[in-house]
Amino acid sequence: MVTLEDVARQAGVSLATASRVLNGSTRQVGAALRARVEQAADELGYRANIAAQTLARGASNVIGIVVHDLTDPYFAALADGAMRAAATEGLLVMVGTTHRDPEQEIAYVATLNAQRVRAVLLVGSRVADPAVTGRLRDELARYQAGGGRAACVGQDLLGVDTVAPANRQGAAELARALAGLGHTRFAVLAGPPHLVTAADRCAGFVEALEELGLPAPQVIHGPFDRDGGYAAASQAGDATCVFAVNDVMAVGALAAYRERGVRVPDDVSVAGFDDIVTLRDHVPALTTVRLPLKDMGARALELALGEGDPAVVEQVAGEVVLRESVRRMT
Amino acid sequence: MVTLEDVARQAGVSLATASRVLNGSTRQVGAALRARVEQAADELGYRANIAAQTLARGASNVIGIVVHDLTDPYFAALADGAMRAAATEGLLVMVGTTHRDPEQEIAYVATLNAQRVRAVLLVGSRVADPAVTGRLRDELARYQAGGGRAACVGQDLLGVDTVAPANRQGAAELARALAGLGHTRFAVLAGPPHLVTAADRCAGFVEALEELGLPAPQVIHGPFDRDGGYAAASQAGDATCVFAVNDVMAVGALAAYRERGVRVPDDVSVAGFDDIVTLRDHVPALTTVRLPLKDMGARALELALGEGDPAVVEQVAGEVVLRESVRRMT
DNA sequence: CTGTTAGCGCCTTCAA
DNA sequence: TTGAAGGCGCTAACAG
Numbered sequence: 001m002v003t004l005e006d007v008a009r010q011a012g013v014s015l016a017t018a019s020r021v022l023n024g025s026t027r028q029v030g031a032a033l034r035a036r037v038e039q040a041a042d043e044l045g046y047r048a049n050i051a052a053q054t055l056a057r058g059a060s061n062v063i064g065i066v067v068h069d070l071t072d073p074y075f076a077a078l079a080d081g082a083m084r085a086a087a088t089e090g091l092l093v094m095v096g097t098t099h100r101d102p103e104q105e106i107a108y109v110a111t112l113n114a115q116r117v118r119a120v121l122l123v124g125s126r127v128a129d130p131a132v133t134g135r136l137r138d139e140l141a142r143y144q145a146g147g148g149r150a151a152c153v154g155q156d157l158l159g160v161d162t163v164a165p166a167n168r169q170g171a172a173e174l175a176r177a178l179a180g181l182g183h184t185r186f187a188v189l190a191g192p193p194h195l196v197t198a199a200d201r202c203a204g205f206v207e208a209l210e211e212l213g214l215p216a217p218q219v220i221h222g223p224f225d226r227d228g229g230y231a232a233a234s235q236a237g238d239a240t241c242v243f244a245v246n247d248v249m250a251v252g253a254l255a256a257y258r259e260r261g262v263r264v265p266d267d268v269s270v271a272g273f274d275d276i277v278t279l280r281d282h283v284p285a286l287t288t289v290r291l292p293l294k295d296m297g298a299r300a301l302e303l304a305l306g307e308g309d310p311a312v313v314e315q316v317a318g319e320v321v322l323r324e325s326v327r328r329m330t
Numbered sequence: 331m332v333t334l335e336d337v338a339r340q341a342g343v344s345l346a347t348a349s350r351v352l353n354g355s356t357r358q359v360g361a362a363l364r365a366r367v368e369q370a371a372d373e374l375g376y377r378a379n380i381a382a383q384t385l386a387r388g389a390s391n392v393i394g395i396v397v398h399d400l401t402d403p404y405f406a407a408l409a410d411g412a413m414r415a416a417a418t419e420g421l422l423v424m425v426g427t428t429h430r431d432p433e434q435e436i437a438y439v440a441t442l443n444a445q446r447v448r449a450v451l452l453v454g455s456r457v458a459d460p461a462v463t464g465r466l467r468d469e470l471a472r473y474q475a476g477g478g479r480a481a482c483v484g485q486d487l488l489g490v491d492t493v494a495p496a497n498r499q500g501a502a503e504l505a506r507a508l509a510g511l512g513h514t515r516f517a518v519l520a521g522p523p524h525l526v527t528a529a530d531r532c533a534g535f536v537e538a539l540e541e542l543g544l545p546a547p548q549v550i551h552g553p554f555d556r557d558g559g560y561a562a563a564s565q566a567g568d569a570t571c572v573f574a575v576n577d578v579m580a581v582g583a584l585a586a587y588r589e590r591g592v593r594v595p596d597d598v599s600v601a602g603f604d605d606i607v608t609l610r611d612h613v614p615a616l617t618t619v620r621l622p623l624k625d626m627g628a629r630a631l632e633l634a635l636g637e638g639d640p641a642v643v644e645q646v647a648g649e650v651v652l653r654e655s656v657r658r659m660t
Numbered sequence: 661c662t663g664t665t666a667g668c669g670c671c672t673t674c675a676a
Numbered sequence: 677t678t679g680a681a682g683g684c685g686c687t688a689a690c691a692g
Contacts, residue, residue, distance in 0.1 A: 062424070
């Protein structure tokens with residue numbers, strides 16, 4: 001491996017001079033020496049050792065992003081938004097996947113702390129387990145105590161800057177829109193009860209129906225993914241309208257109905273949440289609540305990098321999008 | 331930030347001893363001292379500084395993955411496979427996104443080299459530009475000269491271990507299957523001419539038709555994404571069967587037909603390539619060529635980490651999956 | 661503008 | 677088993 005010293009020697013200058021021309025210093029170097037150093041570096045194929053730079057500078061130029069599952073388009077979109085923002089700041093990105101294991105999430109924060117990354121982004125729903133949340137908070141606090149910056153996309157449970165989708169309000173608005181179409185008998189494919197995002201969306205939906213004086217919906221719990229939606233749909237009773245707490249589940253539900261010969265929206269209306277781009281061409285087109293996922297990811301990074309000493313919590317509103325998967329009741 | 335030295339002092343031992351108990355050394359430390367060190371580390375909230383470790387050890391435990399676009403499920407699946415494999419090896423992952431800019435790809439290899447990552451995975455199609463490919467090869471060679479390991483998923487153009495989807499063969503097999511259904515007039519939504527993956531799939535398809543003695547298909551170039559498929563479909567003439575060189579494009583094509591009232595498969599048959607999981611619930615279900623994406627990603631990491639001195643090239647066969655988006659001609 | 665010289669935090673011989 | 681000390685590659689004062 002070629003080192004800075006090799007370059008300096010080859011160029012016949014001091015280590016410091018070589019460092020100044022090669023690695024973004026504010027200080028000036030004479031044109032002649034500068035040229036010699038650059039040529040030497042080029043000839044030798046020098047690449048700075050970032051570990052050494054990080055150690056010497058006491059600051060790294062990488063950030064960490066922790067998501068549940070990259071193959072879930074929801075997380076992919078969020079991560080992409082954050083990564084684009086990072087790129088514009090000249091930051092490198094380290095991505096960790098937890099596969100929905102909260103322990104993994106804690107372990108990742110510890111690892112990213114060890115890496116002395118500039119910021120860590122926790123993307124995805126918290127679970128309603130005070131013990132786990134407490135330990136995650138501790139780990140985060142330890143990281144922040146060392147000067148680390150953190151932000152999360154999801155619920156404001158960690159005491160860090162947060163981009164919080166307005167899940168309750170979005171679901172409530174959706175409920176009102178659906179009720180406005182004349183539906184009265186609802187079912188909610190609610191996902192796991194301990195997942196806060198799922199629970200909030202479910203609760204917002206249920207409360208709105210209650211305020212409207214409509215009967216309480218049937219609530220069916222299950223996994224938060226495509227197969228969870230598929231399975232839950234099979235248990236729904238005589239509802240005329242089914243709300244899956246995310247789009248991926250809604251697509252599973254649509255598949256289940258299709259297989260059973262239940263027509264959507266003729267026999268049953270179906271709605272989701274998120275407005276996943278990859279799913280926009282689905283047939284029938286999914287009614288859902290749109291979230292600006294990429295922006296949210298980018299915003300989370302901004303918050304993490306920003307100064308905001310008292311943790312900032314930004315609500316992000318969702319927008320109800322009515323499409324052909326729901327119909328008006330006559 | 332607490333350092334190893336802080337811990338050692340607090341525990342009343344030497345730096346070396348603290349190092350040995352805290353950071354996976356093979357050497358033994360007496361139970362009493364070990365306990366004291368562990369307690370001190372815990373009390374102080376010590377987290378090893380990995381930059382320092384990397385520098386001292388001369389080797390890091392992170393790998394780099396470079397993909398074109400994380401929000402494209404094709405890359406997400408590949409990356410996920412590689413990340414799972416990395417996790418089982420205790421490796422951290424740095425993900426870079428090029429957004430299909432080859433310059434970015436080269437820059438990333440340089441950066442990952444600077445990070446002294448253990449291995450880098452280049453995921454995604456090469457472009458047919460000798461100049462760019464040459465510079466990428468140079469950068470890779472430089473990285474490898476310093477002891478770095480590399481592998482790629484895509485074409486064997488870089489002289490490194492490669493997991494190569496059998497694009498030509500897969501497309502040819504698909505062509506034969508489609509011809510077997512009685513189709514004779516084809517169109518290919520071929521993607522960009524300079525993208526090797528797209529070109530190979532197109533070529534394999536065209537050649538197979540030729541061998542079958544069928545008329546040459548209409549070849550329509552355009553972007554490699556959903557909108558590219560959408561646009562290209564609008565230009566297709568009187569073909570009875572359209573082959574989009576990837577699933578995402580095929581979905582775009584289906585959307586275009588739907589909007590124009592063209593029924594699939596009644597009026598036109600459509601096929602894609604990849605068998606993207608997220609798209610399996612699409613209606614009509616897409617005929618395609620299945621690639622074991624996750625396995626391919628994992629395999630690429632294995633190859634990169636392995637010893638194989640002469641670069642290994644592994645072909646991965648695709649499997650034709652006939653679904654309802656194509657029909658038999660009477 | 662250029663060179664000298666301490667460290668940055670940790671690992672790892674080498675002695676004890 | 678334990679400790680002392682040099683060095684990993686680079687940065688950033690501090691001198692000149």
